[in-house]
Amino acid sequence: MKRIVLTLSYDGTDFCGWQVQPEKRTVQGTLERALSGLTGETVSVTGSGRTDSGVHAAAQVAHFDTRSAIPPERFAPALNAVLPADVSVLSSREGEEGFHARFSAKEKTYRYAAYLSPVELPLKNRYAVRVDPRTDVSRMAEAAEYLVGTHDFSCFLASNSSVKNTVRTVYESRVFRRGEDVFFVIRGNGFLYNMVRIAAGTLLRVGEGKIPPEAVKEVLGKKDRSLAGITMPPQGLTLLSVEYGSPAPGKEDENGGDPQKSP
Amino acid sequence: MKRIVLTLSYDGTDFCGWQVQPEKRTVQGTLERALSGLTGETVSVTGSGRTDSGVHAAAQVAHFDTRSAIPPERFAPALNAVLPADVSVLSSREGEEGFHARFSAKEKTYRYAAYLSPVELPLKNRYAVRVDPRTDVSRMAEAAEYLVGTHDFSCFLASNSSVKNTVRTVYESRVFRRGEDVFFVIRGNGFLYNMVRIAAGTLLRVGEGKIPPEAVKEVLGKKDRSLAGITMPPQGLTLLSVEYGSPAPGKEDENGGDPQKSP
Numbered sequence: 001m002k003r004i005v006l007t008l009s010y011d012g013t014d015f016c017g018w019q020v021q022p023e024k025r026t027v028q029g030t031l032e033r034a035l036s037g038l039t040g041e042t043v044s045v046t047g048s049g050r051t052d053s054g055v056h057a058a059a060q061v062a063h064f065d066t067r068s069a070i071p072p073e074r075f076a077p078a079l080n081a082v083l084p085a086d087v088s089v090l091s092s093r094e095g096e097e098g099f100h101a102r103f104s105a106k107e108k109t110y111r112y113a114a115y116l117s118p119v120e121l122p123l124k125n126r127y128a129v130r131v132d133p134r135t136d137v138s139r140m141a142e143a144a145e146y147l148v149g150t151h152d153f154s155c156f157l158a159s160n161s162s163v164k165n166t167v168r169t170v171y172e173s174r175v176f177r178r179g180e181d182v183f184f185v186i187r188g189n190g191f192l193y194n195m196v197r198i199a200a201g202t203l204l205r206v207g208e209g210k211i212p213p214e215a216v217k218e219v220l221g222k223k224d225r226s227l228a229g230i231t232m233p234p235q236g237l238t239l240l241s242v243e244y245g246s247p248a249p250g251k252e253d254e255n256g257g258d259p260q261k262s263p
Numbered sequence: 264m265k266r267i268v269l270t271l272s273y274d275g276t277d278f279c280g281w282q283v284q285p286e287k288r289t290v291q292g293t294l295e296r297a298l299s300g301l302t303g304e305t306v307s308v309t310g311s312g313r314t315d316s317g318v319h320a321a322a323q324v325a326h327f328d329t330r331s332a333i334p335p336e337r338f339a340p341a342l343n344a345v346l347p348a349d350v351s352v353l354s355s356r357e358g359e360e361g362f363h364a365r366f367s368a369k370e371k372t373y374r375y376a377a378y379l380s381p382v383e384l385p386l387k388n389r390y391a392v393r394v395d396p397r398t399d400v401s402r403m404a405e406a407a408e409y410l411v412g413t414h415d416f417s418c419f420l421a422s423n424s425s426v427k428n429t430v431r432t433v434y435e436s437r438v439f440r441r442g443e444d445v446f447f448v449i450r451g452n453g454f455l456y457n458m459v460r461i462a463a464g465t466l467l468r469v470g471e472g473k474i475p476p477e478a479v480k481e482v483l484g485k486k487d488r489s490l491a492g493i494t495m496p497p498q499g500l501t502l503l504s505v506e507y508g509s510p511a512p513g514k515e516d517e518n519g520g521d522p523q524k525s526p
Contacts, residue, residue, distance in 0.1 A: 011385040122274040122349045
């Protein structure tokens with residue numbers, strides 16, 4: 001039995017998220033069907049974490065176990081020959097001893113994308129959301145810095161979640177502008193369900209002048225979801241990468257991976 | 264009767280191009296139906312030029328005539344309320360005396376987008392085409408410069424075209440790279456049918472080392488379509504803008520507008 005590690009990219013628009021659901025088109029289900037066809041086995045795929053319906057991935061990581069004689073690095077081209085156009089395997093390799101796509105993950109990086117425009121732009125809407133052109137991006141950038149550090153992020157936890165440990169460490173959190181595009185990039189050791197989308201909604205409230213940048217500190221301190229912003233729509237969110245190397249400097253706990261659904 | 268000028272953006276993926284065709288979903292047809300609904304008139308829309316099936320527009324320009332009492336600038340929000348998500352009106356205004364979306368156009372700017380990758384990337388494929396990562400972009404940039412000037416572009420004319428005058432002036436032609444993305448931007452007083460897509464295919468041959476950059480000069484001189492590269496796929500092409508101001512410095516003829524289908 002070999003454990004194969006896949007790095008894959010998908011356009012989440014037409015998937016009902018990562019996780020297999022009966023009668024729904026999901027990334028995990030699409031991969032498992034393709035792998036079962038290739039290997040003749042019943043293959044079960046484990047991702048680094050779930051992503052929600054409509055959320056994209058530039059480089060998601062997943063593993064599966066197989067007795068197939070297909071060389072590990074050949075799975076990528078073999079899968080790409082049969083997978084639909086909205087999911088692509090960037091690489092495949094044999095996993096080192098003890099590798100687990102979810103439990104071995106040390107860091108993840110997400111990006112939330114928006115654009116400043118008075119009207120909806122069809123060429124942007126698939127991967128970003130429109131925000132008012134008067135939005136103050138420099139205030140958002142200031143507010144984003146308050147997210148760095150080890151915090152109880154229950155203020156950014158979807159209200160229907162029952163997760164126990166809501167403490168996570170954020171290593172990087174920044175907002176920047178390129179022309180009319182605005183990006184929020186956040187890197188951490190794990191993310192709560194909807195955490196990035198709610199954080200983005202909270203930063204947007206700052207950009208709209210509804211709360212001052214420092215209010216993000218208070219929102220975090222009060223651990224109250226109702227103080228934070230709305231959950232931003234899924235299409236702006238992309239999982240950029242999952243890191244399995246040595247922990248980043250300053251990492252304090254071993255809560256690697258993300259047992260939750262997509263942030 | 265008022266002439267209203269629209270600036271609009273569309274994602275060409277699900278349109279069979281600009282021009283009305285029976286039983287097909289086209290941008291012009293979609294606009295005409297929406298305008299007829301708004302005004303109660305039978306409205307006919309004229310674009311600055313056609314774009315082919317699958318070609319996008321960041322800022323296409325079109326006009327129509329109406330007796331409607333709707334104020335010119337209110338057409339944009341009124342149309343956006345009824346148009347599908349893949350076409351959006353950026354602005355509307357009353358046209359100055361004699362304005363014609365096609366015949367008054369002085370310049371157009373197109374962009375052809377590619378990305379360097381060994382595998383297809385689902386998050387890029389909607390608006391760009393994959394090219395081999397070994398492609399030499401600096402050679403393409405060198406070759407692109409040969410397109411600037413007034414030339415007979417019959418070498419870049421689709422073989423099924425019957426256009427008479429194949430001389431056009433290109434003011435700007437450059438290839439540049441941003442990370443894994445490669446862009447070819449070309450601005451001129453008019454473009455032949457498929458001209459930009461064939462020019463992009465010819466530059467790609469240079470980037471692949473199949474012909475030297477200087478060969479583009481020869482291809483132009485010999486006026487022979489068979490010497491040029493392939494017609495690149497439509498999804499990489501975007502009409503960036505149409506200019507109606509005074510002609511650019513160095514413009515030599517008055518061949519404004521583009522009586523042809525999309526370049």
